[in-house]
Amino acid sequence: MKEKTALFSLFGDKKKRGRFVSFAIVIAAYIIIEILLKSGSLSSLFKSLLVPITCYVVASIGLNLNVGISGELNLGQAGFMSVGAFCAICVSGILAGTVTAGIPRLIIAIICGAVLAGIFGFVIGIPVLKLQGDYLAIVTLAFGQIIKSIFMNTYIGFDSDGLHFSFVDSKFKLQPGGKMLLNGPMGATGTQKIANFTVGIILVLIALLIVYNLMFSRSGRAIMAARDNRIAAESVGIPISRTKMLAFVVSASLAGAAGGLYGLNYATLVPNKFDFNTSILILVYVVLGGLGNMTGTIISTVVLILLPELLRSLQDYRMLIYAVVLILIMLVTNNDWLKTKWKSLTSRKAKGGASNG
Amino acid sequence: MQFLSYLINGLGLGSVYAIIALGYTMVYGIAKMLNFAHGDVIMVGSYIAFFALTKFGLPFPLAVLTAILVCTVLGVVIERLAYKPLRQAPSLAVLITAIGVSYFLQNGAQILWSSSSKVFPSVISAGSISIGAASVSYLTLLTIATCIVVMICLTLFINKTKTGSAMRACSEDKGASMLMGINVNQIISITFAIGSGLAAIASVLLASTYPSVYPTMGSMPGIKAFTAAVFGGIGSVPGAFVGGLILGIIEIFAKAYISTQLSDAIVFGVLIVILLIKPTGLLGKKINVKV
Numbered sequence: 001m002k003e004k005t006a007l008f009s010l011f012g013d014k015k016k017r018g019r020f021v022s023f024a025i026v027i028a029a030y031i032i033i034e035i036l037l038k039s040g041s042l043s044s045l046f047k048s049l050l051v052p053i054t055c056y057v058v059a060s061i062g063l064n065l066n067v068g069i070s071g072e073l074n075l076g077q078a079g080f081m082s083v084g085a086f087c088a089i090c091v092s093g094i095l096a097g098t099v100t101a102g103i104p105r106l107i108i109a110i111i112c113g114a115v116l117a118g119i120f121g122f123v124i125g126i127p128v129l130k131l132q133g134d135y136l137a138i139v140t141l142a143f144g145q146i147i148k149s150i151f152m153n154t155y156i157g158f159d160s161d162g163l164h165f166s167f168v169d170s171k172f173k174l175q176p177g178g179k180m181l182l183n184g185p186m187g188a189t190g191t192q193k194i195a196n197f198t199v200g201i202i203l204v205l206i207a208l209l210i211v212y213n214l215m216f217s218r219s220g221r222a223i224m225a226a227r228d229n230r231i232a233a234e235s236v237g238i239p240i241s242r243t244k245m246l247a248f249v250v251s252a253s254l255a256g257a258a259g260g261l262y263g264l265n266y267a268t269l270v271p272n273k274f275d276f277n278t279s280i281l282i283l284v285y286v287v288l289g290g291l292g293n294m295t296g297t298i299i300s301t302v303v304l305i306l307l308p309e310l311l312r313s314l315q316d317y318r319m320l321i322y323a324v325v326l327i328l329i330m331l332v333t334n335n336d337w338l339k340t341k342w343k344s345l346t347s348r349k350a351k352g353g354a355s356n357g
Numbered sequence: 358m359q360f361l362s363y364l365i366n367g368l369g370l371g372s373v374y375a376i377i378a379l380g381y382t383m384v385y386g387i388a389k390m391l392n393f394a395h396g397d398v399i400m401v402g403s404y405i406a407f408f409a410l411t412k413f414g415l416p417f418p419l420a421v422l423t424a425i426l427v428c429t430v431l432g433v434v435i436e437r438l439a440y441k442p443l444r445q446a447p448s449l450a451v452l453i454t455a456i457g458v459s460y461f462l463q464n465g466a467q468i469l470w471s472s473s474s475k476v477f478p479s480v481i482s483a484g485s486i487s488i489g490a491a492s493v494s495y496l497t498l499l500t501i502a503t504c505i506v507v508m509i510c511l512t513l514f515i516n517k518t519k520t521g522s523a524m525r526a527c528s529e530d531k532g533a534s535m536l537m538g539i540n541v542n543q544i545i546s547i548t549f550a551i552g553s554g555l556a557a558i559a560s561v562l563l564a565s566t567y568p569s570v571y572p573t574m575g576s577m578p579g580i581k582a583f584t585a586a587v588f589g590g591i592g593s594v595p596g597a598f599v600g601g602l603i604l605g606i607i608e609i610f611a612k613a614y615i616s617t618q619l620s621d622a623i624v625f626g627v628l629i630v631i632l633l634i635k636p637t638g639l640l641g642k643k644i645n646v647k648v
Contacts, residue, residue, distance in 0.1 A: 127633050138587045142625035149622040287453045319464040326457035334446035
């Protein structure tokens with residue numbers, strides 16, 4: 001309930017401020033990190049996390065559109081990421097001979113990944129969006145599992161004869177000079193690492209632009225109305241399934257784009273990387289960041305990815321502490337006593353601000 | 358008669374899923390939450406049974422009893438510490454807390470007992486009997502029998518005892534049952550205790566079937582059993598039983614006749630089809646929303 005009111009308060013004067021803050025944070029972070037990179041004061045561990053962080057931020061923004069704005073719990077976001085990732089890897093592998101420059105190839109691959117994930121989202125959305133609540137959640141979970149298990153059994157190879165495809169077992173033989181793009185459970189190996197941080201940041205900005213434009217448009221208001229009261233929204237003529245589908249497909253495409261960038265950041269990628277746990281991880285980023293709050297999502301994603309790394313000195317205990325932190329945050333943010341305290345503090349502040357203005 | 362032996366093996370696997378799914382469905386029915394930590398309670402149960410059998414050399418029934426006791430206490434403690442303060446919170450917050458508990462149990466187990474898998478001792482004699490042309494191991498028979506006994510006891514408990522009717526009342530309407538003098542918090546604790554105790558029984562069967570014990574062993578059976586609970590209509594006790602059995606049979610048949618690697622995809626595919634035909638699961642109640 002708290003998130004919803006926070007969301008509506010965005011509509012007033014704060015509407016533009018909220019948008020501005022999230023763009024400003026991303027750009028400021030980019031500038032600071034670029035300066036740190038130039039001065040060489042970043043550890044190699046931190047450097048290796050830069051691109052994955054941008055990927056997860058994009059995927060979380062997408063999921064927040066689905067869970068926060070559209071109000072549908074999606075437990076299969078990692079499935080869309082894997083569609084984007086393996087599509088981008090294949091496209092990049094095929095184009096390696098023709099488009100030799102890294103950046104254009106990366107962009108083409110990411111776009112292909114996003115489009116394919118969007119198509120998957122549409123196809124999956126048709127049955128999924130007929131359901132509601134926990135049933136919808138379990139079906140997205142099921143689709144995530146199915147996508148993973150399909151990639152575990154897909155073999156795609158590329159050689160001078162063109163593209164070879166096989167399911168369950170690699171039956172085809174490649175010409176000399178050919179390359180296996182996907183190798184079943186082993187996933188993609190020998191991928192050229194063409195992803196970079198700048199493209200990642202641009203992707204984050206594009207994701208923000210898309211989501212904010214959608215949120216504050218006619219369709220966005222329809223999506224939120226359908227979330228808050230399905231029956232009331234339907235009775236004023238909002239096409240529920242179409243608006244929900246819009247949010248679902250955009251969310252899936254963003255996950256696909258994120259996956260594409262992620263896939264091209266590693267030499268090897270196994271389908272198991274995008275399992276149920278990854279979906280849950282992204283959901284945790286979104287819920288901790290605040291439903292419908294994109295700035296919060298960005299911050300919580302970055303913090304929660306860095307937290308286990310910062311706790312590395314605690315070795316085995318770091319994930320245990322991570323779990324405890326997670327539970328404590330939930331207990332504290334939902335504590336009634338603290339909530340009323342917080343409310344009285346903030347309302348006093350707001351009153352003071354009003355009298356000043 | 359390969360078919361018959363597959364069917365019985367499917368029933369065996371399905372029985373394990375059914376017992377786990379009962380825990381999910383009861384907790385959902387009463388506390389209206391998806392308890393993602395349930396799978397990890399199974400893992401803890403397996404470890405307890407493993408240590409009771411190997412380190413302390415307890416006889417099998419005593420080891421099972423220890424596992425049940427520890428899991429029951431664990432379930433109640435988790436409920437008290439992590440879920441009870443969130444009774445009024447949005448369901449997503451409870452979901453994330455459950456995920457946190459799941460991480461906590463998995464990583465705690467990893468620290469306490471290392472991440473390498475341990476071989477569960479084969480306590481139930483490895484022999485088998487033949488039914489018709491199919492040979493069935495004692496373990497499978499024991500699993501099916503356990504599931505039937507559990508199901509009968511649970512149905513009797515829910516329908517015949519005072520606590521059972523209090524549970525049903527709570528799942529219908531918490532506010533009204535509170536007015537009728539039912540201690541809702543206590544009922545929720547009892548539900549968690551029963552669910553976790555059932556998880557312990559399932560854990561011993563699971564660990565004996567795939568004789569290995571490791572910190573993440575609970576997550577996949579957990580997801581499958583959760584699917585089974587939804588399959589049968591989440592919140593419905595007979596639904597969890599039917600859903601579990603059907604899921605087990607589908608999984609074994611898919612492995613035997615179609616493809617081992619794709620069996621998971623087929624199981625989840627069938628779930629989606631069922632939910633499209635019957636959006637509240639096989640035995641789930643349709644709730645009409647009043648405007």
